[in-house]
Structure formats: C-alpha cells, structure tokens
Amino acid sequence: MTGIEGMQFLRGQPAGIGGQWRFQIKSEAGTQVVELEITEWLAGERFSLKPVRQTGRFYGIELFQLIVDLSEHSATETAVNIQCEYEPLSKLGRIKNLAFLRRQYVAFLYQAVDALNQLAAQEPLETS
Secondary structure (H helix, E strand, O other), X not given: OOEEEEEEEEEOOOOOOOOEEEEEEEEOOEEEEEEEEEEEEEOOOEEEEEEOOOOOOEOOEEEEEEEEEEEEEEOOEEEEEEEEEEEEOOHHHHHHHHXXXXXXXXXXXXXXXXXXXXXXXXXXXXXX
C-alpha cells in the first residue's frame, strides 16, 4: 500500500452514525475502492467503521470493523488508538499478515486519520 489516493463523503451524516465514505487506496497492484459506514459515533471519543459490503478482499484479508478511540491530551494533542477486526483469507494471507500486513495496515490507518484531520480543518460539509 502506498497511500490514500482520495476520500469522498457519500451519504448520511458526515460525522455521525450512518455516514458513508469512499476511500481510494493506492498500492503496487493498482487502486482499490473501499466504502465504509460509520456504525458508532461518540463525538471526540470514539467511532467505528464497517465496510458497506463484505464482498471484496482488501490486501488478502476480510475487513470486519475499524474502531478508533480518541483521547485528548491537550488543546493541540490527541492520542489515537486504532483497532482493526479482520481475518486473513488464505494461508498466504496468514503468512503475509505475520510478516508485514499488520505494519501496512497501521500505515493505512494513520493515513486515513491524517485525511480525516485535513477534512476537519476544511469548511463544514454540506449534506443536502
């Protein structure tokens, strides 16, 4: 995985349960599109994302849920704890998971948080 190529708000509440987002993730193999829905929202504390569809493979795994816990340390500093529930889909996926997939996933999650920070710094989204 080389990074997030794009992120787009689709429908629902952009910052609340039911909000759906599309991520375009670039890798050596090309670009993959993943749509995630916000399934839990505690403003400033915690949110959870689940794939809208469980039909696609994401780097050799089945993604079930991302859970993001936020803990404000100061006015300019927030700790972010990210949990990922997933299952490797093959023996090769299990080996990749042990070797380097977790590191790649963590890098992706930090890029997603950076993209969300950039969105938060922009104008409020219109949901009409």
